[in-house]
Amino acid sequence: xxxxxxxxxxxxxxxxxxxxxxxxxxxxxxxxxxxxxxxxxxxxxxxxxxxxxxxxxxxxxxxxxxxxxxxxxxxxxxxxxxxx
Numbered sequence: 001x002x003x004x005x006x007x008x009x010x011x012x013x014x015x016x017x018x019x020x021x022x023x024x025x026x027x028x029x030x031x032x033x034x035x036x037x038x039x040x041x042x043x044x045x046x047x048x049x050x051x052x053x054x055x056x057x058x059x060x061x062x063x064x065x066x067x068x069x070x071x072x073x074x075x076x077x078x079x080x081x082x083x084x
Contacts, residue, residue, distance in 0.1 A: 033072035033083035
């Protein structure tokens with residue numbers, strides 16, 4: 001399934017398939033986020049939020065991808081960044 005999705009920073013944790021739908025929960029394999037302003041990597045997570053992406057039908061089934069986005073905080077520049 002991961003090869004089919006072609007999202008290298010996500011790992012598929014489960015897959016539930018019915019006649020009309022596919023539900024694909026995923027998780028990030030990245031342990032930190034990169035701040036483009038401070039030019040440093042940070043692993044300080046402030047907030048996690050679950051997101052759902054619905055895509056085109058695959059073999060006649062609706063496809064939903066579930067994952068959590070994380071908001072990182074850069075201690076050098078003080079900015080926040082959303083990442084997987």
